[in-house]
Amino acid sequence: MNISTIVFLLLSLMAVGSALMMIISKNPVHSVLWLILVFFAISGHYILLNAQFLAVVNIIVYAGAIMVLFLFVVMLMNLNADTEPIKNYRMQLVGICTGGTLLLLLVLITNRMDVEQLVETNAGNAGLIKNLGMVLFKQYVLPFEISSVLFLSAMIGAVVIGRKEEPIDQNPNS
Amino acid sequence: MSNTFNLVWLIPALPLLGFLVNGLGRKSLGKSASGFIGSAVVLGSFIFSIMTFMEVRQGHTGVVHFFDFLNVSGLKVAFSFQIDQLSSLFLLIITGVGFLIHVYSTAYMHDEEGKDFAKYFAYLNLFVFSMLLLVMGGNYLILFVGWEGVGLCSYLLIGYWYENNNYTDAAKKAFVMNRIGDLGFLLALFWLIGKTGSMEYGQVLQTATLSKLTAFDITGITLLMFVGATGKSAQIPLFTWLPDAMAGPTPVSALIHAATMVTAGIYLIARSNILFSSAIITQQVITIVGLATAFLAASIALKQNDIKKVLAYSTVSQLGFMFLALGTGNYVAAVFHVMTHAFFKALMFLGSGSVIHAMSGEQDIRNMGGLHKHMKITSITFLIGCLAISGIPGFSGFFSKDEILAGAFGYNTIVYAVALFTALMTAFYMFRLYIVTFTGKFRGTHDQEHHLHESPKAMTIPLIILAILSIIGGYIGIPEVLGGHHQLAAYLSPVIPQIHHHLSHETELILMGLSTLLVVCSITFAWIRFRNFKINHNHNSLASFLENKWYIDELYQFAVVKPIQKASSLFQLFLENRIIDGSVNGVGKLVNYGSRQLRLLQSGQVGAYVLLMVIGMLILFVIQFFVS
Amino acid sequence: MDIKAYIALSLVLFTIGIVGVLVRRNAIIIFLCVELMLNAVNLLLVAFSKMHALSPAAKASANFAGDAQIFVFFIMVVAAAEVSVGLAIIVMMFRNVHTVDINFLNRLKN
Numbered sequence: 050m051n052i053s054t055i056v057f058l059l060l061s062l063m064a065v066g067s068a069l070m071m072i073i074s075k076n077p078v079h080s081v082l083w084l085i086l087v088f089f090a091i092s093g094h095y096i097l098l099n100a101q102f103l104a105v106v107n108i109i110v111y112a113g114a115i116m117v118l119f120l121f122v123v124m125l126m127n128l129n130a131d132t133e134p135i136k137n138y139r140m141q142l143v144g145i146c147t148g149g150t151l152l153l154l155l156v157l158i159t160n161r162m163d164v165e166q167l168v169e170t171n172a173g174n175a176g177l178i179k180n181l182g183m184v185l186f187k188q189y190v191l192p193f194e195i196s197s198v199l200f201l202s203a204m205i206g207a208v209v210i211g212r213k214e215e216p217i218d219q220n221p222n223s
Numbered sequence: 224m225s226n227t228f229n230l231v232w233l234i235p236a237l238p239l240l241g242f243l244v245n246g247l248g249r250k251s252l253g254k255s256a257s258g259f260i261g262s263a264v265v266l267g268s269f270i271f272s273i274m275t276f277m278e279v280r281q282g283h284t285g286v287v288h289f290f291d292f293l294n295v296s297g298l299k300v301a302f303s304f305q306i307d308q309l310s311s312l313f314l315l316i317i318t319g320v321g322f323l324i325h326v327y328s329t330a331y332m333h334d335e336e337g338k339d340f341a342k343y344f345a346y347l348n349l350f351v352f353s354m355l356l357l358v359m360g361g362n363y364l365i366l367f368v369g370w371e372g373v374g375l376c377s378y379l380l381i382g383y384w385y386e387n388n389n390y391t392d393a394a395k396k397a398f399v400m401n402r403i404g405d406l407g408f409l410l411a412l413f414w415l416i417g418k419t420g421s422m423e424y425g426q427v428l429q430t431a432t433l434s435k436l437t438a439f440d441i442t443g444i445t446l447l448m449f450v451g452a453t454g455k456s457a458q459i460p461l462f463t464w465l466p467d468a469m470a471g472p473t474p475v476s477a478l479i480h481a482a483t484m485v486t487a488g489i490y491l492i493a494r495s496n497i498l499f500s501s502a503i504i505t506q507q508v509i510t511i512v513g514l515a516t517a518f519l520a521a522s523i524a525l526k527q528n529d530i531k532k533v534l535a536y537s538t539v540s541q542l543g544f545m546f547l548a549l550g551t552g553n554y555v556a557a558v559f560h561v562m563t564h565a566f567f568k569a570l571m572f573l574g575s576g577s578v579i580h581a582m583s584g585e586q587d588i589r590n591m592g593g594l595h596k597h598m599k600i601t602s603i604t605f606l607i608g609c610l611a612i613s614g615i616p617g618f619s620g621f622f623s624k625d626e627i628l629a630g631a632f633g634y635n636t637i638v639y640a641v642a643l644f645t646a647l648m649t650a651f652y653m654f655r656l657y658i659v660t661f662t663g664k665f666r667g668t669h670d671q672e673h674h675l676h677e678s679p680k681a682m683t684i685p686l687i688i689l690a691i692l693s694i695i696g697g698y699i700g701i702p703e704v705l706g707g708h709h710q711l712a713a714y715l716s717p718v719i720p721q722i723h724h725h726l727s728h729e730t731e732l733i734l735m736g737l738s739t740l741l742v743v744c745s746i747t748f749a750w751i752r753f754r755n756f757k758i759n760h761n762h763n764s765l766a767s768f769l770e771n772k773w774y775i776d777e778l779y780q781f782a783v784v785k786p787i788q789k790a791s792s793l794f795q796l797f798l799e800n801r802i803i804d805g806s807v808n809g810v811g812k813l814v815n816y817g818s819r820q821l822r823l824l825q826s827g828q829v830g831a832y833v834l835l836m837v838i839g840m841l842i843l844f845v846i847q848f849f850v851s
Numbered sequence: 852m853d854i855k856a857y858i859a860l861s862l863v864l865f866t867i868g869i870v871g872v873l874v875r876r877n878a879i880i881i882f883l884c885v886e887l888m889l890n891a892v893n894l895l896l897v898a899f900s901k902m903h904a905l906s907p908a909a910k911a912s913a914n915f916a917g918d919a920q921i922f923v924f925f926i927m928v929v930a931a932a933e934v935s936v937g938l939a940i941i942v943m944m945f946r947n948v949h950t951v952d953i954n955f956l957n958r959l960k961n
Contacts, residue, residue: 057852061860068864068887072871077879084883087864091894100897103923107893110927115886115934122938123879126945134876134952136830144873147837152866154841158848159858166854168901176897176920184917185924196928203932210939827957834873 056097064090076130077123081116088112098168100176227271227278228287231304234271234314235355237264241348249341257337258329261344265325265351269318272311279311284717286361286425293364298416303361305424309718312558313358313490316565320482321351323685327573328474330681331580343383347478350376354483358490362422363412366491370408370455373484374401380479381471393467400464404454411447414440428497438502445498445505449512452488457539458516458546463776465539469531473576476531481538481572482565489545489557496554496719510550510634514641517543519773521648525655526769529586530575533656537612538568540649544627547642553630554719555712560623566696567611567620570689574605577678577686578660582671588659590671595661597675600683602661604690609657611693613650613742616735619697625735626702632734643738647745654749663755702731857898864891878941878951882934889930893923 064087071083088111095104136144185193241264245257252260284307293300304310325347332343353372360366375398382394416422418440419432426432433441452458457465468480479485492499492509499505517540524536541564548557579586581598595602611620624646632639665672677683699711712719768774824831864887871884900919941951948955 053852057856064860065863065867068867071887072867072874072880072884077877080880080883084887087887088890091890094894095897098897098901100900100920103893103897103920106924106927107890110931111886111890115931118934118938119879119883122942125942126879126951128877128879128951134950134954136874136876140830140834141874144834145870147834147841147873148866148870151837151841151844151869152862154844155862155866156859158844159855159862161848166902167905168852168854168857168898176901176917181917181920181924184921188918189921189925192925196925199928199932203935207935207939210936210943829953829956830873830876837869837873 053097057094060090060093060097064094075133077128077133078120081119081123085112085116088116095176098176102176102178102181227274228283228285228306230271231275231287231306231359232289234268234275234318235352235359237267237271238348238351238355240264242345242352245341245348246345249338249345252337252341254333254337254340255329257341257344258325261348262322262325262329264348265318265322268351268355269315269322272314272318275306276311276315279306279308280714284308288361297420300362300364300422302365303423304359304365305361306359307718308715309490309494309558310358312562312715313486314355316562317351317354317358317483320565320569320689321478323688324474324478324482324569324573327477327576327682327685328472330679331474331576332472339383343380343472346376346379346383347475350380350479350484354487357487362424363415363427364422366494367408367412370451370487371405373479373487374398374405374455377401377468377479377484380475381468383471383475387470390470393464393470397464397468400461401454404451404461407447407449407454408451411444411451414444414447418444424494428495430497433497433501441498441502442504445495445502446508448491448495448498449505449509452491452546453512454488456485456488456542456546458488458512458543459519460779462516462520462539463772463779466532466535466772469529469535473531473572473579476535477569477572477576480535481568485538485542486545486561486565489542489549489561492546492549493554493558493719499549500552500720506550506552508550509546510638513543513546513548513550514638514645515543516540517547517645518641518648519543521645521652522769523772524652525648526766528589530578530588530591530656530660531572531586533588533652534568534572534575537649537653538564540645541568541612544624544642544645547638548627548630551630551634551638553627555709555715556623556626556630558715558719559711560627563611563619563623563693563696566689567608567618567693570604570686570693571608571612573682573686573689574601574608577601577682580678580682581675582667583674585667585671588656590667591660591665592663592667593661593665594675598677600677600686604683604686605661606657607690607693609653612653613746614646614738615742616739617694619693619695621739622697622702625738628738629702629731629734632730643741646738647741650742650745651749654746655753658750658753854898854902857895861891861895861898864888864894876952876954878944878953881953882937882941886930886934889926893926896920896923896926 067083067086067090071080071087074080074083088107092104092107092112095101095107241261244260245252249257286303286305288301288303290302291299292302325344328343328347332340335343350373353369353376355369357366357369357373360369378394378398381397382391384390412422415427418436419427421427436444454461465480465485469476471479499509520536520539520543524533524540527533527536541560545557545560545564548554548560577598578591578594578601581594581601582591585591607618611618614621614624628639628642628646631642665675699714702709771777868884868888868891871887872881875881875884896919900916903919904916944956945951
């Protein structure tokens with residue numbers, strides 16, 4: 050049991066625990082905060098795997114921007130634990146059972162693989178920003194450019210959807 | 224095979240053509256045209272039948288094959304005609320007598336409207352076609368096709384005046400009783416196919432085939448065939464339809480219910496004589512049933528007052544005689560009696576039609592009398608018919624009836640005694656009919672008296688021809704004891720093996736003399752009794768028992784009809800309404816319920832849809848990784 | 852580290868996300884769970900990339916194992932765009948119905 054394994058276990062525990070708390074807690078703000086904790090755990094995993102670039106980008110983009118946006122919307126709607134709607138107990142049970150079955154199934158499926166592959170940790174060139182940049186701008190430059198179009202359309206879409214409606218013209222003669 | 228056999232298909236085809244022309248063109252053809260067409264096609268068939276008869280007489284018989292009717296695995300049935308002595312004889316009877324009746328009908332039915340007139344001839348031609356198929360068929364299936372066809376035409380023609388409910392009820396009764404017999408016949412056919420695998424006469428009616436059947440098989444098949452014959456030929460218990468069938472026009476009664484359709488049962492048994500000769504039990508049954516029917520019907524005829532009903536019961540009685548002959552193994556005598564009976568019974572029916580025509584529709588003999596003065600031809604020909612049926616020597620009925628009685632004597636003395644007594648009753652009621660109708664004083668109304676006249680030539684000429692046949696028709700069967708060669712038996716011997724009488728010549732002569740003497744006594748007794756007939760109203764119990772037909776119709780109503788009606792109303796209540804309707808409606812309700820439940824699935828709730836999506840994904844995973 | 856550990860971890864996080872979608876009624880929380888699912892997948896992809904980095908073929912080219920991480924990069928891009936549009940929709944819904952309860956979205960009924 051070397052230190053990588055211990056760190057891995059700790060981080061996994063943190064991730065899973067935070068995820069569970071996220072879906073359990075009644076207050077939406079709490080849920081968002083728990084999810085941010087999950088992201089931190091996952092970034093920790095990335096660092097363990099020496100995917101430095103992704104670790105940092107995960108924090109900046111996901112935890113920093115997206116979750117903040119979520120918080121904005123939650124605050125905007127003034128949601129808190131009192132106004133939180135709760136699903137029917139039976140339906141919750143059904144959901145949990147379905148999820149449990151799915152987990153069991155997927156674990157069973159993936160366990161059949163006779164792969165004894167190992168993962169490179171703490172070292173490796175693959176995650177270094179220099180190498181990633183080379184791959185990105187040499188082989189994947191087209192998707193990179195197109196993603197800018199994607200962002201543009203997302204922005205326009207968000208603005209259009211979020212617009213307040215104009216008042217209908219009352220006087221037909223003008 | 225000679226050329227005539229190639230033309231043999233015309234014999235049934237011509238009446239079929241007549242049926243189509245008259246049936247389809249009934250609104251446009253005039254009365255004389257449709258009458259002419261109807262009669263001409265039967266005449267054409269008669270001519271071809273004579274040609275065929277000549278061929279067969281020289282010894283040329285055979286099977287004319289047309290096409291394969293049924294060809295399924297294990298069973299091959301051909302549409303073929305069997306031309307031999309038996310079928311050619313029946314052909315002559317059917318087409319000859321049929322032609323005369325068609326001519327008679329052109330005058331008798333002339334009061335009908337044009338399209339009803341043509342309809343009548345169409346049905347009559349269809350009947351002739353079916354009957355010809357029946358006797359010419361080369362296997363039991365074609366026979367059955369004709370069998371059903373004549374049943375159908377009988378129904379159509381009995382209910383010809385369809386606006387009268389009583390007539391249509393009588394037609395339905397005839398059809399249903401026929402059907403009961405047909406069931407027996409069909410069962411016999413199925414049994415036959417099951418055991419021998421074929422229905423062709425050439426294959427079934429061989430002694431080699433018989434060895435394949437057990438005694439139980441033969442007895443069963445023949446008994447069931449006899450049940451079929453009972454329905455068609457009006458024997459006990461399926462005979463009550465025939466008197467009711469007098470609701471149809473008189474020529475129909477003459478053709479169908481005297482000369483042809485009712486003889487189909489006898490034809491069937493005569494054709495299958497090999498089978499019946501091996502089935503002793505069946506023969507005993509046939510003898511007893513035939514004898515009982517003959518006696519019963521004759522006793523009822525003693526007290527009937529409708530001229531056609533007397534003749535109807537007389538027909539049933541004579542058919543009983545024919546079955547008696549079949550039961551005692553005397554097939555030739557039965558066929559002989561078929562022929563002579565066709566002549567004199569058709570004669571008497573047509574004569575009665577002439578009387579009814581003259582009496583403007585009156586059929587009750589108590590209102591007739593003294594008609595001899597006004598309708599000489601009818602009266603004389605009718606008298607000839609009565610003499611023939613009574614068995615007076617010199618007339619055709621004498622030879623055929625005596626042969627039956629001789630066969631009965633050789634079989635069993637008691638049977639002979641009952642049969643002889645029935646023959647005496649026959650003479651008695653026939654002469655009662657003649658005397659009351661034609662002699663004495665007229666008892667009807669004045670208007671009827673004024674209207675009395677002899678019938679037109681189209682009606683009297685067939686009467687004369689049939690009267691001549693009733694006299695000379697017997698001479699083809701003169702038995703050896705009287706010096707003849709019994710040409711009929713010799714003619715039929717390839718089909719019906721000749722049996723040799725056990726009786727000595729002296730016994731036969733004594734029997735003949737005895738029966739003649741007793742018949743003359745019976746006629747004299749009738750003359751004395753009915754000479755000055757006055758309507759009397761005292762009914763003793765025996766008389767009313769006979770007059771009410773032994774209450775057999777009422778018995779059937781009580782024992783058969785009412786239980787069936789009760790059963791069907793019970794079925795209506797339980798099976799029909801509760802179970803069948805319930806299940807059909809139940810299916811509808813189930814669909815309704817199911818769709819209502821399914822509708823709840825479309826709740827519109829997004830959450831439910833997502834759940835279903837996940838479950839679907841689960842199932843797909845399972846199928847993908849664990850099942851295949 | 853065994854790849855199976857990473858697979859297991861990723862699966863657990865993924866199913867927690869699914870359970871969250873099925874159990875909660877608040878649209879925003881459901882959206883959060885979707886993000887959780889995406890991240891579970893990202894983690895697995897990075898683990899695979901490192902797995903391939905250890906395979907013999909990686910010795911040949913320098914950047915053999917980087918493809919999966921580029922993929923993760925793009926997933927993040929798409930997630931960002933998707934979140935912005937999705938939240939705009941949720942805000943629209945809130946403006947009309949004054950609640951984010953998904954039980955109110957039953958216009959597809961019948």
